[in-house]
Amino acid sequence: MPTGSIMEPMTVLLLDARWPTLIPFQFVPKLKGQVVYTDEVPVTVRWDFGDCVAPGEDTLLVSTDEHAEAVQDARARGEEILEVPSRHEAMGQAIRTMERALHLGEWEQLQTHATLVSYLEEETAELKEVIEQGGSDEQLCNELADVLLQVLFHAEIADRRGAFDLNDVAAAFVAKLQKRAPYLFDGTTEVVSADEQVRLWEEGKLR
Template sequence: MTVLLLDDRWPSLIPLEAYGRLGGRLEFTDEVPVTVRWNIDRLVAAEGPGVLVSTDDLDPRVRARVDAGEEVIVAESRRDPVRVAVRAMERACSIGEWEASQTHRSLLPYLAEEAQEFADQVVVWEGDGDDQALLKELGDVLLQVLFHAEIASRRAAFDFGDVAGSFVDKLRSRSPYLFDGTTRVVAVEEQERLWALGKSRE
């Protein structure tokens, strides 16, 4: 049997390498949306070893088939480092006792500490140019953003995607030249004017 692992964010996007390689009886793990189930059979030939379609690589049926060495076709977007980071934080808050006990307030000292460590590393970096050390400290700051977003997600307030969307919305309002096709260099004075204008509208 072939395992087809789709991205839960975009389950209807079938990897190109799956075309012409799927055949036989279709099976789905429970979380696969109905719209995918209704439409994927158009891609599956009548003959073949069968196909298990899933978005959950931890599902026991998926694990058993992967462990047995069966063919796996994976949506490339599942390897996106941002997706992997969000999923890791989600898992940490689900199975880590310490992580599950944290709140926005309890994490404030860590956020301040990580931001300061990044700032300190920037000063050091200006002297030694150690990009890997800078990257590591910036990753620690990102961890804090992921953690706060996951806490909010668990109360259905917002998630990491919403945080990213908030950032984009602010840029659309305050730096419209990033989205309107502008190709010339935008002068600092114009940037400041547009930033202030956007901020006043908000």
Template sequence: MTVLLLDDRWPSLIPLEAHGRLGGPVEFTEEVPVRVRWNFSDLVAAEGPGVLVSTNGSDPRVVSRIHAGEPLIVAESRQDPVRQAVQVMARACTVGEWEATQTHRSLLPYLAEESQEFADQVVAWERDGDERALLGELGDVLLQVLFHAEIAARRGAFDFGEVARSFVDKLRSRSPYLFDGTRAVVPAEEQERLWAMGKAREKKLPPGR
């Protein structure tokens, strides 16, 4: 039986390499959306060893079949380091006692500490050019963003994807030249003017918009 691991963010995107390689009875792990299951009637040949479709690489059925050496097809987007970072953070808050007890407020000292360490590393980088050290400190700052987003996600407020979307939405409002096909360099004065206009416009929106 072939194991097909899809990306839980975009489960409808079937890897090209799966086409023509799937045949026989199709099984799904429980989290696979119904809308995705409908797609497989036209993708899977009637004859073949069977297919197990999942978005959960930790599902016992998936793990056992992979360990048994059965063919595995994985959506490339599952290797996205951003996705992996979000998953690792979620895992940490699930199995780590310390992480599970943290709040936005309790993490503030760590955010301040990591931000200062990054600032210090920037100064050091200007002197020694140590890119790896700069990368590491920036990763520590990202950890704080991931942590706060995971805490929010667990109370149903927002997740890391929505944090990223809010960033894009803000730039769409305050830096429209990034989205309208502008090719020429935008003067700093024009950037500042558009930023101020966007910010003022946002303040007039109802809360939550």
């Protein structure tokens, strides 16, 4: 249940769980009234939120979970829903879908990194087959989506044990490229030769 009592009329602000402190400027004039939160909203967001909200008689429900009961009830009543645009970005939707899959699916909850290895091998083999057989762009896209599912799945399992999340995986990718392809980050504007790329890559692997 959200913190505080809820009264009508209500406005719902749906934040992006990846960046819960980012609120579009156009939403600010509508942020007014008594603020209540669904349980998952970080404490740090609650601390800072008061400075953004004007006094008013209405209720402002702040959430990062579109499936929260209070959000669903408000939607059913036809209350105004302010949803930050980044929530509609496909990668964010994919992450939330994977989170929900592990929350609701018993099969998903039973999986480990080890039990998923065979699925990763299967999906990688299918991707390889589509590429080698000259499959269509649609087939290639679908097979890449299956491989992405595996990445999302492993990252979510790791996140649930407090090890790392998909953002950490992305950060590791960038850190690796900073070492092995420094020309991507140092302002280089000319095309880098393949020989130089190989040299830098091998050199970066030693760091």
